[in-house]
Every structure is written in C-alpha cells, then in structure tokens.
Amino acid sequence: MAGTDTMDTMLDILLVWLLVGAAMATVMTPRILWSVIGLAVTSAVLTILMFRFDSPLAAVFELSVCAGLIPAIFISTISLTQRLSPEGMAERRREKWRRFGLLPVLVILVGVALMQVHIPLDFVAPPAAKETDVRNVLWHVRHIDLVGQIAILLGGAWGVVVLLKERKRAA
Amino acid sequence: MLPDAPELLSLFGIGVVLTLLVGFYSVLTSQNLIRTLIGMEVLTKGVTLLIIVVGYVVGQIALAQALAITLIIIEVAVIVVAVGIVLCVHKHTNSIDTRDLGNLKG
Numbered sequence: 001m002a003g004t005d006t007m008d009t010m011l012d013i014l015l016v017w018l019l020v021g022a023a024m025a026t027v028m029t030p031r032i033l034w035s036v037i038g039l040a041v042t043s044a045v046l047t048i049l050m051f052r053f054d055s056p057l058a059a060v061f062e063l064s065v066c067a068g069l070i071p072a073i074f075i076s077t078i079s080l081t082q083r084l085s086p087e088g089m090a091e092r093r094r095e096k097w098r099r100f101g102l103l104p105v106l107v108i109l110v111g112v113a114l115m116q117v118h119i120p121l122d123f124v125a126p127p128a129a130k131e132t133d134v135r136n137v138l139w140h141v142r143h144i145d146l147v148g149q150i151a152i153l154l155g156g157a158w159g160v161v162v163l164l165k166e167r168k169r170a171a
Numbered sequence: 172m173l174p175d176a177p178e179l180l181s182l183f184g185i186g187v188v189l190t191l192l193v194g195f196y197s198v199l200t201s202q203n204l205i206r207t208l209i210g211m212e213v214l215t216k217g218v219t220l221l222i223i224v225v226g227y228v229v230g231q232i233a234l235a236q237a238l239a240i241t242l243i244i245i246e247v248a249v250i251v252v253a254v255g256i257v258l259c260v261h262k263h264t265n266s267i268d269t270r271d272l273g274n275l276k277g
Contacts, residue, residue: 016186023190025211027197053227058239077188077254081261099200114185132232142237149244156248
C-alpha cells in the first residue's frame with residue numbers, strides 16, 4: 001500500500017507540473033496554432049486531475065468542451081484571419097522571446113517561494129447541508145445557476161448573430 | 172483516489188497559483204487578440220482547478236462539480252462572443268493586433 005501511495009504522490013506531482021508546463025508552452029510558443037493545441041493539452045491534463053479529485057462529471061465537461069469545442073472555435077477563427085509573412089513570423093518570434101523570456105524565471109521563483117510558505121488548506125466546510133449527488137446539487141440547490149446558464153448561452157448565441165450578421169448593401 | 176495529506180493539497184494550491192500567474196502574464200503582455208483570449212482560457216483553467224481542489228478539501232465535491240460545470244458553460248459563451256468581436260475587428264482593421272485598435276469610434 002505504501003508503494004501505491006508513493007506512486008500516487010509522484011503521479012500528482014507530475015500532473016501538477018505537467019499542467020503548469022502545458023500552460024507555459026501554450027502562452028510562449030510563437031505559432032498560434034501550437035498555442036491552441038497546447039491549450040487542449042492543458043485541458044486534458046486538468047481533466048485527469050479532475051478525475052483524480054472524484055469529479056467525473058465536471059471532468060467529462062472539461063474534456064469535451066474545453067479540450068474539444070474551444071480549440072475548434074479558435075482554429076476556425078485562425079483560419080478566418082490572415083496569415084503572417086515569413087518576415088513577420090521571424091519578427092514575431094524575436095518579439096515573443098523578448099516579452100515572454102521573463103515568464104519561466106517568474107514561475108520558478110514564485111513556485112520556490114510558495115514551497116517555502118505553507119498554504120493553509122485545512123479549512124472546514126461551512127455548516128450548509130452536504131449534498132453528495134451532483135444532479136441533486138444542480139437541480140435542487142443551484143437551480144438558479146441553470147437559468148443563468150441558459151440565459152448566458154442564449155445571450156452568447158444572440159451576440160454572435162449580431163456581431164457576424166452581414167449588413168444589407170444599399171441599393 | 173487522493174490522500175488527504177495537507178502537504179499534497181498545498182501542492183495543488185501551488186499549481187493553481189502558477190497557472191493563474193501564467194494566465195495573467197499572457198493577458199497582460201500579449202498583443203494578439205487571439206492570444207489574449209488563450210491567456211484568459213489558461214486563467215480559467217486555474218480557477219477550475221481551484222474550485223475542484225477546495226470542493227474536495229471541504230468535502231463538497233458535488234457542489235464544486237456543479238460550479239465547475241457552470242464555469243465551463245460561461246467560459247464557452249464568453250469565448251464565442253469574444254471570438255466574434257475579434258473577427259469583427261479583423262474585418263475592419265485587417266489585423267488582430269491590439270496596437271492597431273487605437274482609432275476606435277465612440
């Protein structure tokens with residue numbers, strides 16, 4: 001059992017560093033398409049973490065929506081915008097390193113500093129009724145959220161229609 | 172299944188902080204509108220992990236899952252509308268660089 005615990009701990013440490021590494025690769029890579037793929041990988045790693053935290057329903061949402069739908073939206077957007085020239089790409093690469101060169105140093109420094117201080121995570125739950133079934137929480141405890149979600153989705157769809165509507169040409 | 176060791180949970184706290192840091196840095200320094208949205212997405216990953224970790228620690232994982240699902244849905248709606256705005260900007264200025272947005276009307 002002790003061996004299994006050690007393996008679990010090693011896997012958790014690996015997953016957390018993989019998440020941070022994938023997030024850094026996402027924002028630092030010069031090619032925007034690779035950036036979108038990095039975002040999908042970040043979501044996939046987060047999905048594994050969610051499964052390990054006993055959250056399978058949220059994990060499935062994360063995998064299908066954040067690792068599937070959102071990268072597809074970004075790739076469609078990239079395909080609708082114009083491509084950079086080779087000179088522009090080389091300039092972008094230089095600029096990228098100049099602006100993001102500080103990020104790895106910053107992440108390492110903050111990571112080491114946080115390891116020195118103890119983050120208090122031993123707080124207790126508020127005395128609210130503990131519900132164990134996510135369906136009950138969604139339909140009975142947080143049902144107003146569902147109304148909000150529907151409103152936001154409708155608002156989003158309406159916003160896209162308004163934004164991308166072709167205007168009638170004057171005769 | 173995760174052990175309840177506070178040390179291990181504080182490791183996830185460090186992961187959350189570093190993910191948020193990467194997202195904030197990207198949003199603040201990117202000059203490409205799509206990259207800014209990608210930075211926002213990275214920020215959201217940190218927030219989602221925070222919700223799940225806190226839900227696990229306090230023993231209300233069902234509530235945390237419900238909030239995470241709500242967050243994911245809001246995230247999609249925000250991204251879709253933002254992408255529509257980016258495409259409109261591209262149509263008008265033929266660029267998605269934030270430096271070309273200096274001549275906004277209004």
